[in-house]
Amino acid sequence: MKFNEIDANLLNTIANITEVPSGAVNIRKDGQPLIRMSSPNIIINPKQDKPGIDVIVKPGTKDESVHIPVLVTKAGLQDLVYNTFEIGEDADVTIIAGCGIHNDSHQDSGHDGIHEFIVKPGARVRYVEKHYGAGSGSGKRVLNPTTIVRMGCGSYAEMELVQIKGVDDTYRKTLAYVEDHAHLKIVERLLTHNDQQAQSEIEISIEGQDGSAQILSRSVAKDNSSQVFKAAMIGKAACTGHVECDSIIMGNAIIKAIPSLVAENSEAVLTHEAAIGKIAGEQLIKLMSLGLTETEAINTIIDGFLR
Amino acid sequence: MLRLEQVSMSVNQNNGDNKEILHNIDLEFDAGKLYAITGPNGGGKTSLAKVIMGIYGISTGKIYLHEEEISHLTVTERARKGIAYAFQQPPRFKGLTVGDLLKIADSDLDIIGLRKSLRDVGLCPEDYLDRDVGPGLSGGEMKRIEIAQVLARRAAVSIFDEPEAGVDLWTIQRLIGIIVNRYKDNPNNTAIIITHNENVLPICDEIIVLEEGRIRSRGTYEEVWPLIRDDIECKRRLECRGEMGYEIQ
Numbered sequence: 284m285k286f287n288e289i290d291a292n293l294l295n296t297i298a299n300i301t302e303v304p305s306g307a308v309n310i311r312k313d314g315q316p317l318i319r320m321s322s323p324n325i326i327i328n329p330k331q332d333k334p335g336i337d338v339i340v341k342p343g344t345k346d347e348s349v350h351i352p353v354l355v356t357k358a359g360l361q362d363l364v365y366n367t368f369e370i371g372e373d374a375d376v377t378i379i380a381g382c383g384i385h386n387d388s389h390q391d392s393g394h395d396g397i398h399e400f401i402v403k404p405g406a407r408v409r410y411v412e413k414h415y416g417a418g419s420g421s422g423k424r425v426l427n428p429t430t431i432v433r434m435g436c437g438s439y440a441e442m443e444l445v446q447i448k449g450v451d452d453t454y455r456k457t458l459a460y461v462e463d464h465a466h467l468k469i470v471e472r473l474l475t476h477n478d479q480q481a482q483s484e485i486e487i488s489i490e491g492q493d494g495s496a497q498i499l500s501r502s503v504a505k506d507n508s509s510q511v512f513k514a515a516m517i518g519k520a521a522c523t524g525h526v527e528c529d530s531i532i533m534g535n536a537i538i539k540a541i542p543s544l545v546a547e548n549s550e551a552v553l554t555h556e557a558a559i560g561k562i563a564g565e566q567l568i569k570l571m572s573l574g575l576t577e578t579e580a581i582n583t584i585i586d587g588f589l590r
Numbered sequence: 591m592l593r594l595e596q597v598s599m600s601v602n603q604n605n606g607d608n609k610e611i612l613h614n615i616d617l618e619f620d621a622g623k624l625y626a627i628t629g630p631n632g633g634g635k636t637s638l639a640k641v642i643m644g645i646y647g648i649s650t651g652k653i654y655l656h657e658e659e660i661s662h663l664t665v666t667e668r669a670r671k672g673i674a675y676a677f678q679q680p681p682r683f684k685g686l687t688v689g690d691l692l693k694i695a696d697s698d699l700d701i702i703g704l705r706k707s708l709r710d711v712g713l714c715p716e717d718y719l720d721r722d723v724g725p726g727l728s729g730g731e732m733k734r735i736e737i738a739q740v741l742a743r744r745a746a747v748s749i750f751d752e753p754e755a756g757v758d759l760w761t762i763q764r765l766i767g768i769i770v771n772r773y774k775d776n777p778n779n780t781a782i783i784i785t786h787n788e789n790v791l792p793i794c795d796e797i798i799v800l801e802e803g804r805i806r807s808r809g810t811y812e813e814v815w816p817l818i819r820d821d822i823e824c825k826r827r828l829e830c831r832g833e834m835g836y837e838i839q
Contacts, residue, residue: 289753501685529684565681568645572675573694575740583694587685 285316289356289417293383293492296447297413307349307425309336311364325349325376334381335365335397338378342371342403350379353396353435358388358422365397370406370438375534381413382423384450392450394427400464402437409440416449421520423451430457436491439582445472445589455483461522463491471500472589475536489522489551503585504536517550526555531562531588591644591780592673592747597651599641609615610639612803614651619747619801622775626794628818633805635784636678639749643675644668644781655747672746676753678784680736682724688735689719695739703742710768712761728836729756737765741772745781748773754787766790791815 284303286294290312296301303318307325310318314334319377321327324344328337339348355362370376386392402408416424426446434440446453461467467487475481489498498514516524526542542555562584570580599612612634619625627635637651640646642653653661655671664670683691692704699707705715711734721727722737733756750769754762766783770793773781778799783790783812797814799806807817 386700454781491786563681565677566683568665569681570694572643572645572669573691573743574666574669575694583686583690584683587690588682590685 284548289385290354291462292417293356293415294352294387296415296417297381297383298350298379300350302351304346304348304350307338309338309349309351310354311362312354313351314358317354319404321411322347322349322378327351330365330367333365334363335367336585338366338368340368340370340376342373342375344374344466346373346375348377352380353382353394354386355382355392355394358386358392358420359390360392362394363397363401364395367399367401368408369401370403370408371401372435373405373408374403377409377411379411381411381415382426382428383415383417384426386416386418386420386422386424388420388422390420391425392422393427394517395427396429398428398430400430400432400440402432402434402438402440405437406435407439408441410440411445412443413445413447414450414453414483415447416451422442426450427451427454428456430455432457432459434461434467434468434494435569436462437464438462439466441468441470442478443470443472446464446474447478448474449586450475450481451477451479453481453483455481457483457485459485459487459496461487461491463520464493465491466494467496469496469498471498471502473500473502473510474505474585474589475503475510475514477508478504478506479508480510481508482513484515486515486517487523487524488517488519490519491522492520493522494522496522496524498526498528500540501530501589502528502538503531503533503574503589504538505533509537511539511541513541513543514555516555517545517547518553518554519547519585521548521550522552524551524553526553526557528555528557529588530559531585532559533561591621591656593617593654593657594642594652595652597653598649599637599646600649610649610650610803612641615803615805617798617805619780619782621746621780622777623780623795624770624771624774624793625780626791626797627784627800628786628791629798629800629806630821632802633800635800636739638800639675639751639782639784640751642668642747643673645675667692669743669745674740674743674745674748675705675751676740676748677757678734678751680732682727682732684722684724686723687720688723691723691735691739692742696744699742707738707742708735710741711735712764713738722824730758730761733757734761734765741768742812744779746778746836747782749782749784751784753783753787754790762787766793 307322544553
């Protein structure tokens with residue numbers, strides 16, 4: 284199947300896809316399935332009661348991936364989808380998600396993705412979700428993802444949540460529950476510019492003995508954009524949790540970073556670090572002394588920071 | 591190769607007054623020679639280096655590189671013309687790796703060149719190429735990475751600001767050896783080493799002593815050393831007696 288130019292650009296940006304990938308795939312475009320393929324070990328079924336899919340990874344599945352990108356190119360479309368991922372016991376898989384909106388109109392376009400992950404005992408999953416907005420229209424590109432993660436005993440999940448650029452408005456909510464010996468790592472990278480607004484709320488409840496979790500957030504706010512980042516780590520057992528939010532602020536941007544720690548067990552060890560600052564002058568001068576222009580130096584620092 | 595004519599530099603103080611840091615400096619640096627700039631703390635050594643790199647502006651005077659005036663050029667333009675500067679305290683970058691910085695220093699470096707650049711400064715490429723230039727690196731490691739970048743640039747004029755600071759004795763000997771091999775008698779390059787290390791002075795062709803923003807003396811090691819030796823000995827005695835506020839161990 285050959286994608287048109289707009290779709291190809293969006294797919295390449297959010298999921299590094301230039302052609303239909305092998306393995307399990309579900310590409311959703313403008314509220315409808317464009318491509319849907321299961322693999323022997325990863326089954327994709329449409330939900331019967333609401334829009335969306337169930338992705339079922341069989342126990343013991345190793346080194347397989349599933350691609351589930353979403354495209355919104357229709358002016359004025361407000362897409363809503365519910366996806367459920369069940370990662371079977373001792374499976375080890377990668378899920379490449381993401382949403383790209385191309386809007387050339389004056390009407391707002393949006394996508395709300397409600398994702399639920401059930402990571403069974405001993406399973407490992409890496410989830411990558413990139414958001415990107417393009418097009419010349421004055422209509423907003425809006426993305427509001429909600430993610431719920433349930434981590435079974437001894438499971439491991441790494442979630443990379445990235446907003447590349449071009450998304451005018453986003454409200455991201457992430458809730459996670461971590462059982463015994465499970466580990467969850469959430470890495471969020473966010474770039475806002477012009478008048479864009481982004482709010483992200485992450486709450487992780489570590490409920491099991493020796494469970495652990497990390498939230499690592501890196502963000503850059505440029506121009507007149509604004510960001511709110513709330514990260515709450517709740518320790519309900521002997522566990523470890525760490526929250527780290529680091530932001531670069533530029534122009535007239537506004538950033539609020541609100542990390543919070545709640546220990547409900549005396550054996551819980553929870554830590555946080557938060558920093559907001561502009562690009563240091565000495566960093567710019569250093570890169571300029573290697574031959575970069577000031578603009579090149581700024582872009583190099585931002586690209587590295589958000590990598 | 592590099593010439594400073596009557597260069598002065600001032601800074602604004604908190605009370606609004608101007609304070610002159612460098613006063614009417616005349617200096618010339620020739621290709622194929624190795625120069626040491628030394629002198630007491632606060633004498634203007636780093637300020638002079640930053641003036642040459644364009645980080646600090648000058649209030650009067652002119653700077654020439656290959657007889658072309660560069661006084662008005664930006665840091666970027668001077669870097670592209672062939673001036674490189676190893677910072678005394680190099681900044682850290684979250685998310686940029688050692689390999690990234692070396693590639694910025696010399697975009698032609700391939701993996702073999704990258705590895706050699708690190709080995710030259712005593713760092714194992716496997717351990718460092720992909721490491722963040724962040725808080726995980728010690729001051730000594732940062733210093734060696736900084737020097738590796740300047741060596742990679744192969745600039746006409748390379749300035750090393752206290753390369754010995756924070757680096758162990760074995761490594762500093764190695765670094766100085768590399769600098770000597772690279773720059774001494776090389777008809778296309780010159781190196782300026784800002785140093786407090788008296789072992790570095792004898793290997794340099796010329797020593798410039800800066801004090802209170804003025805050139806106190808300049809010449810060969812044999813000419814200059816007798817003039818500054820007493821000061822260094824005096825400082826040592828003060829240190830031994832604890833009068834400098836700390837003891838030599």
